Amino acid sequence: MPEATASVDRTLVRTGAHGLVALGLASLADGEVRPAAVVRPQSYADATGSGQWWIASDLDEAALGGPLPEEHVLGVGGASLTLAGLQLPAPAERGLDVGAGCGIQALRARAHVGHVVATDISPRALAFTRLNALLNGVDGIETRHGSLFEPVAGETFDRIVSNPPFVITPRVAGVPAYEYRDGGMVGDDLVAAFVSGVGAHLAPGGVAQLLGNWETRDGVAGLDRARAWVEASPVPLDAWVVEREALDPLSYAELWVRDGGTLAGTPGFARLVDAWLDDFGARGVTEVGFGYLLLRRPAAGPPTLARYERLHAALPGDGVGAHLAASLDAHDRLARLDDGGLAASVLVVAPDVTEARHHLPGEEHPAVIELRQGGGFGRSLSIDPGLAALVGACDGDLPVGVLIDAIADLMGVDADALRADLLPRVRELLFTGFLRFA
Structure with a gap:
């Protein structure tokens, strides 16, 4: 006021x-x-603790009473908080925030990274990044003007994070090109360009994390197109890509038209939605996926991680970054273990895991056995009695192989066959965080 x-x-x-x-x-x-701006308190929490920042940004559509200007600098939204919570909490020396906006990712990265370079095509966004660093007494954040990796040509980083302007926007007159969400490219080309260019800016062992959209075009699933981007990278990369939501073209169009401050029933809403639908139709788009990409340049040797999955459910809460770090550590340890080494390992059940058994009325044995994860991605898995017995026996005492042999004896089945069945699934439970190395 x-x-x-x-x-x-x-x-x-x-x-x-x-x-x-x-x-x-x-x-x-x-x-x-x-x-001309708003300053709001923003709480944060991760595996290392919690606190509060003051975050300045441009006035939103509620304060302006209408559509946003194209140079609008966005405050902290749901996507920003999601990516901030996904950041790995492990320490690193050099970090890069591509498309810094108001600077929330740079602030979060600085908690674990010694020096962070924040880039953006918007001078106003970089001004907000500098202001927010000053408001919160955070040093070690350097701002540079430019698109994608242009401001850091020839440089490498241990950690790269980006909430890029990935929103798919029609390239036609009359459709606002908001700097905070529109990278000026056709379809999902901006995310593809990021994946193609990020490897050259990752130090060996370095990790990049970003949000993105990907289109399902002419029957080719969006996740398969994302896989093709990774496989075409000039620098070989480990990849873990998670699709958290998928929208049909109409729902996607209405979402982003409303996001710009043009509400249903107001002048221009139908015209903008039609522009989106025409754009999707021209490329044969039937669905748009939204999710997270974790890309890593291997410290040595070829990539060993290529995981593309759909997890269409809300995240259970804070601490997902620590879960991702633990999963990467488990993957690297498993990559060094053959089945004999895994059978010799001693495991424990993660403390956030519970088991549910569902019985039909009058039946002694359960019809369904379910493992549920309270943290991480909040996964739920249906398992058979053999795997349930093994998980229940993983108390940090006996090696996996000894447990499998005992379970085979109790069940009256061949021990070698049971090992061949259970060990691959034990690897999956270790990666996803249901089990841990003792």
């Missing part, structure tokens, strides 16, 4: 009304200070 200049000067003693104007956060007219 506008306030009298004298009142602002009394309240913000050091900055004053003219200081707000100099910072680009307000304007002066007729003795009043009119805000």
Whole structure:
């Protein structure tokens, strides 16, 4: 709300009304200070602790009372919080935030990374990134202007994070090109370009994490197209890609038209939706997936991780970044273990795992045995009695092979056959966090 200049000067003693104007956060007219930005508290939490930041950004559509300007700098939204929670909590020396926006990812990365370079095509976004670092007393964040990897040509990083402007937008007149969400490319080409270029900027062992959209075109699933991007990378990459949601073209169009502040029933809504549908139709798009990509440049040797999966459910909460880090560690350890080494390993059940057994009325044996994960991605798995017995016996005492032999004896089945059946599934339970190495 506008306030009298004298009142602002009394309240913000050091900055004053003219200081707000100099910072680009307000304007002066007729003795009043009119805000050009909003500053909100934003709590955060990860495996290392919790706290609160103050985050400045441009006024949203509720404050403006209409559609956003194309140069709008977005505050912290649901996607931003998701990516912040996905960031690996392991320490690293150099980090890069591509498409920094208001700077929330750079702030989160700086908690674990010694120095972070934040890039954006918007000078105003970079100004907000610098302001938010100052507001929260965070040093070690350097801003650079430019698109994608242009500002860091020839440089490599241990950690790269990006909430890029991945929203698929028609390239036709009359459709706003919002800088915070539209990278200026056709379809999902921006995410494809990121995947193609990121490997050259990852140090050996370095990890990139980003959000993205991918189109299902002419019968080719979006996840399969994402796999093709990774496989075509000039630098070989490990990949773990998770699709969390998929929308039909109409739902996708309506979502992003509303996001820009044009509501259903208002002038221009139907015209914008039609532009999206025409754009999708021209490319044969039948579905748009949204999800997360984790890409890693192997420290040595060829890639060993290629995982593409659909998990259409909400994340259970904080701590997913720590779960991702633990999964990568488990994968690397498993890659060094043959079946004999795995059989000799001692395992324990993760503390967030529970088991549910469902019985038909009057039946002694369960019809369904289910493992449920309270953390991580909140997975739920139906398992058979043999695997249930093995998981239940993993208490950090005996090796897996000894347990399987005992279970085979109890069940009256061949021990070698049971090993061949269970060990691949034990690998999966270790990667997904149901089991851990003792």
